[in-house]
Amino acid sequence: MKRRSVITALILGTLLFGCELPVSYQSDVESQSLPSVSTSTEAPTVTSSNYVESTITSVASTTLATVTETEILTEAATEDTNPISPVPASFDFFSLPSYTGSPYCEVNGNIPFFDISDFTTESYEYYSPLDDLGRCGECTACLGYDLMPTEPRGEIGSVRPTGFQLVRYDDVIADKYLFNRCHVLGWQLTGENANERNLITGTRYMNVEGMLPFENKVAKYIKRTNNHVLYRVTPIFIESELVCRGVLMEAQSVEDDGSGIRFNVFCYNVQPQIYIDYSNGDNHLIEETFIPIATVTDIPTDERIIEDPQPESQTYILNTNTRKFHYPSCSSVDSMKEKNKLEYNGTRDEIIAQGYEPCKRCNP
Numbered sequence: 001m002k003r004r005s006v007i008t009a010l011i012l013g014t015l016l017f018g019c020e021l022p023v024s025y026q027s028d029v030e031s032q033s034l035p036s037v038s039t040s041t042e043a044p045t046v047t048s049s050n051y052v053e054s055t056i057t058s059v060a061s062t063t064l065a066t067v068t069e070t071e072i073l074t075e076a077a078t079e080d081t082n083p084i085s086p087v088p089a090s091f092d093f094f095s096l097p098s099y100t101g102s103p104y105c106e107v108n109g110n111i112p113f114f115d116i117s118d119f120t121t122e123s124y125e126y127y128s129p130l131d132d133l134g135r136c137g138e139c140t141a142c143l144g145y146d147l148m149p150t151e152p153r154g155e156i157g158s159v160r161p162t163g164f165q166l167v168r169y170d171d172v173i174a175d176k177y178l179f180n181r182c183h184v185l186g187w188q189l190t191g192e193n194a195n196e197r198n199l200i201t202g203t204r205y206m207n208v209e210g211m212l213p214f215e216n217k218v219a220k221y222i223k224r225t226n227n228h229v230l231y232r233v234t235p236i237f238i239e240s241e242l243v244c245r246g247v248l249m250e251a252q253s254v255e256d257d258g259s260g261i262r263f264n265v266f267c268y269n270v271q272p273q274i275y276i277d278y279s280n281g282d283n284h285l286i287e288e289t290f291i292p293i294a295t296v297t298d299i300p301t302d303e304r305i306i307e308d309p310q311p312e313s314q315t316y317i318l319n320t321n322t323r324k325f326h327y328p329s330c331s332s333v334d335s336m337k338e339k340n341k342l343e344y345n346g347t348r349d350e351i352i353a354q355g356y357e358p359c360k361r362c363n364p
Contacts (some may be wrong), residue, residue, distance in 0.1 A: 104268065322340070
């Protein structure tokens with residue numbers, strides 16, 4: 001306070017009487033880069049004493065607060081700042097093979113997209129903020145034994161992910177319900193319960209057949225070695241769709257440089273025999289493929305002779321420009337130019353033999 005009063009007096013002397021400041025104080029004032037004060041009679045009146053006093057007080061207050069404010073901002077930023085590099089733009093969902101019966105496919109030769117600078121042995125977990133449509137983004141973690149749950153699993157029914165519908169197909173799905181509230185980072189890995197940033201609408205098939213085997217593999221490795229695993233799961237949404245097409249799962253063990261765990265896979269958010277409209281979660285049974293889940297298990301073992309069903313003809317819509325084929329009910333058909341639209345009655349195999357690929361939206 002005493003030093004500020006001395007500086008104020010010296011500056012006032014300089015402004016009013018033309019005195020020169022001592023060198024030791026010139027640097028203090030010059031570093032503040034004081035703007036010039038207009039002498040126009042139309043401008044608001046600013047006295048030199050009030051101006052200098054307020055300016056020095058402001059600068060002093062700012063300087064004193066700088067360290068504390070920086071620390072606060074840094075702390076706040078860590079919550080919503082992804083600590084690792086993003087999935088590269090070169091990843092393209094539409095370059096992946098269409099679903100043909102396997103719940104997942106390998107990506108990038110099964111090598112994760114992590115950067116060398118991403119690896120650490122410090123455990124953490126990160127959940128992206130929801131986007132403008134309320135959808136989850138990528139979730140990352142350096143998984144360690146210390147992040148695993150120590151209490152029983154909690155309720156998650158209070159969270160309703162985008163596109164979620166409570167619908168049952170008792171004769172088609174063994175666990176009845178089509179959709180699950182899928183954890184992006186599995187509960188057994190981080191112990192997260194009703195975290196809206198970590199729950200997506202996923203089919204029972206993707207949850208159990210696609211994601212769970214990889215989650216189990218990682219959990220077993222961590223428990224056995226007490227090592228860390230760099231882990232990222234990214235839901236893949238197309239445009240404004242509310243249900244993701246699947247999840248990109250990447251993992252690599254840290255201490256042993258991937259010799260224990262390393263994978264990069266895409267798990268399809270599909271349910272065999274069920275059509276899903278990814279724009280809003282609407283769904284229905286694909287009648288022509290209906291096979292009750294009890295068909296085989298109800299037949300005595302020595303009588304289980306399974307014959308390949310003969311493919312049946314049905315109506316498809318072909319896009320002669322993109323060389324994709326669709327169900328007539330597919331939302332992509334509505335946006336298709338009439339000149340590119342061709343109705344075709346035949347089998348799926350016949351269309352593929354002509355060089356067409358199944359639409360990834362309706363999965364015909």
